[in-house]
Structure formats: structure tokens, C-alpha cells
């Protein structure tokens with residue numbers, strides 16, 4: 001397998017130690033040594049030395065959520081997310097992707113989403129139609145919300161309506177490229193999707209990114225891949241925090257204690273930790289989760305639930321256990337994917353709310 005010198009250096013320098021072992025949400029959920037970042041590094045180093053075949057580690061390569069908890073904890077500065085993404089990219093270039101990943105990549109290229117969906121629910125279609133006129137502000141919903149969490153997407157629109165914002169939503173919203181980047185990294189097709197999305201966004205002064213998954217791609221990865229974005233990209237959470245601050249979004253504390261589940265893309269990757277807190281504390285009594293802000297523990301996503309649903313359930317259950325251990329019974333999410341994942345854990349002892357649920361309650 002071809003691998004850049006930079007990634008080889010990270011794989012070979014990783015000490016396969018215990019420093020990041022305990023914080024991997026996948027390793028903790030499965031309890032398998034092979035699911036941990038250090039085992040992934042070891043596997044890649046064995047492939048690089050010709051000791052085992054790439055096909056032997058591909059399932060393991062796709063177990064990584066890219067949540068960056070290991071990168072954050074590695075005091076020696078090695079980056080398991082970077083080398084895992086590069087292996088995915090090389091596998092795509094060498095046509096050695098597992099079938100279940102290849103199918104999702106094909107769906108991304110054909111339909112713009114990994115689920116191969118083409119039809120929106122009626123409620124969302126109607127909401128989008130009300131905001132088809134051009135304005136300065138584009139609300140970008142993202143594939144997960146549009147196709148897999150339609151009620152949440154519609155509510156995201158309703159919250160902005162409640163605050164009196166004039167905005168546009170695209171009926172034919174392009175893919176942000178975030179799913180392609182997760183599945184196969186920086187191949188040409190990923191960059192082409194990103195460039196097409198940036199072109200659509202550049203027709204607006206401000207783009208409000210509802211899903212933190214897209215927000216990370218647009219605000220961080222586009223720049224890394226040389227995709228030009230002239231529009232001002234703002235996360236939905238930061239946008240809401242401004243609306244609360246200006247009084248446009250009237251806040252009333254209707255709920256008691258809640259804990260906030262920090263989305264890693266916001267708190268770890270984009271350094272946005274206080275915006276969500278400003279919104280939540282305006283509508284409820286904010287308590288802190290065990291491991292919060294940049295230390296957050298990822299609670300699962302919709303994309304990986306397509307191929308490892310049982311593991312996603314375990315990941316979500318573990319995060320719910322963190323909240324319950326603190327005596328908390330309500331978790332507020334800022335990521336639509338984590339919202340769906342936590343709901344899918346079907347724990348009746350805890351209430352899962354999105355920011356929109358909280359505001360529209």
C-alpha cells in the first residue's frame with residue numbers, strides 16, 4: 001500500500017501505548033483491543049511491512065469515527081485520524097474498499113448522500129418551499145438532517161423563523177463533501193463535491209451550517225483541500241447564540257436541569273464550546289456532562305450505523321450512562337447525528353433533546 005512519508009512517520013512513531021487507549025469511544029464500546037487507536041496503528045504498520053494484507057485491517061479502518069479524542073490525548077503529537085484517513089484514501093484509489101463502503105461511496109456520487117435517498121419528507125419539503133426565495137443567508141441543512149432526521153431539519157428552519165431571520169434553503173442542496181471525506185478522504189471526487197458545494201454557498205453572504213459534521217468540512221477541510229469559500233460560514237449553534245444575545249430569539253427558561261453533549265466537531269475541531277452553552281442556558285438550567293468541551297466523548301452517528309449499528313448503540317448507551325451517573329436525565333445535543341444515535345439507544349430513563357426541541361418546547 002502506498003503511504004505518504006508523513007503518515008508513515010506517524011504510524012511508526014506511535015508507541016502503541018496506553019495513553020489514548022481508554023478514551024476511544026469505539027474501543028470502549030466493543031471492549032476489543034483491535035478497535036483501539038494503538039491497535040489500528042499497529043495493524044497499518046504490519047501492512048506497511050508486508051506482514052499482513054490490507055484487506056485484513058479494512059473493517060478495523062472503518063471502525064474509527066474520526067472523533068479525534070486520541071489525537072487530543074496523544075501527548076507525543078501523533079495523529080491516528082490522519083493515518084486512518086490516508087489508508088481509506090489509498091484503499092479507494094487502489095479499488096480495495098470493503099463492499100459496504102464502496103456502496104455508500106457510489107450512493108454519495110449518484111445521489112449526494114451515502115444513503116442513496118432522493119425524496120425528502122413532506123413536512124421538510126413544505127418548509128423548504130417557504131424559503132426558496134433568494135436572500136443573503138443560506139441555511140445549509142446537510143444530508144443527515146435532510147434524509148435521516150427530517151423532523152429535526154424542519155425544526156431547524158422553524159427556530160430561525162421564530163427569530164424572524166430571512167433565509168434561504170435549497171431544495172436541491174448539494175452534498176457538502178463531508179460524507180465522501182469520511183468514507184474515502186481527499187480523492188478527486190471528494191474535492192469536486194466540495195468545490196460544487198462551495199460554488200453554491202458563494203452566492204450568499206452568510207452560510208449557516210446546521211450539522212457540525214458539515215461545519216467542520218466547510219470551515220476547516222475546505223481550506224485544507226484548497227476549496228475556495230468566499231461566503232462567511234457560521235455554525236448553527238453560533239448563529240443561534242447571536243440571536244439569543246441580540247434578543248431576536250426570545251428566551252425563556254422552560255426546562256429544569258439538562259446536560260449538554262458537546263459535538264466534537266464544534267468543541268474539539270472548531271474550538272466552539274461556549275456558543276451552545278449560551279443557547280442552552282437561556283432555555284434551561286445547564287449542567288455539565290462528564291468529559292465535556294474539548295474532552296467530549298462522541299455519542300455515535302448515522303453514517304456508521306449503516307454498517308455497525310450494534311456498535312453505535314453501545315457507543316450511545318455508554319454516553320447515556322455518563323449522564324445518568326451524574327444523576328442527570330436530559331441530554332441536549334448540537335449534532336443531529338448524535339441526536340439520532342442517542343435516541344436509537346432506546347433508554348427510557350433519559351430524555352434526548354436537540355437544541356431545536358429545547359427552543360421550540
Ligand code: SF4
Pocket residue numbers: 013014015016017018019020021037038041070073074075076077078079080
Ligand atoms: S496515538 Fe499517541 S497516545 Fe495513542 S497509542 Fe499512539 S503514541 Fe500512544
Ligand code: SF4
Pocket residue numbers: 023024025026027036037063064065066067068069070071080081
Ligand atoms: S479518532 Fe476517535 S474513534 Fe478513531 S481511534 Fe481515535 S478515539 Fe477512536
